[in-house]
């Protein structure tokens with residue numbers, strides 16, 4: 001079995017708890033409560049800052065030009081389309097500037113930020129990939145479970161389609177292949193980061209209803 005398949009199987013219960021979470025089921029149905037969506041987006045925007053730094057670290061640590069180009073194209077996409085999604089959503093939900101810029105962080109957001117910082121500062125390409133594979137793979141997984149027409153509100157619909165499109169699908173497949181190619185050299189460290197990432201993703205959703 002490939003490294004990514006082994007890791008996924010080792011954390012199947014936690015992965016499934018996140019990918020089939022109440023939040024993503026309600027999001028796909030267009031029924032998620034506005035206060036829940038607001039809480040999610042405010043914390044996720046703080047996640048995004050360190051995520052961009054992690055991608056930058058992966059670009060720096062990658063072992064070739066082809067990988068750097070691919071990661072750079074992805075970085076360009078998420079710093080354009082995705083950033084306007086957050087701004088438009090915050091406008092619609094009436095989130096004030098201070099809460100966009102500097103909200104009180106949840107323990108889980110702090111944990112995610114610390115995980116990304118650690119992976120980035122390792123300067124190890126496979127360690128960065130181990131975290132990216134969870135963050136991206138899990139979002140592709142739940143978004144692909146959506147069936148039927150998109151919900152009417154853009155806040156729901158765009159968050160689904162951002163994570164379920166041919167470009168993103170292709171990118172996640174490539175990330176997995178890169179981890180399979182480079183991860184075995186640092187398998188224990190990659191496995192530990194992968195496990196922490198899955199647990200934090202699940203908690204990030206759980207927090208919304210706590």
Ligand SMILES: Cc1ncc(C[n+]2csc(CCO)c2C)c(N)n1
Nearest residue numbers: 044047051078082135136139162204
């Ligand atoms: C906690 C948390 N984990 C993963 C993602 C997924 N994600 C982060 S950036 C990005 C790129 C394109 O949307 C994707 C898929 C998220 N948003 N929040």
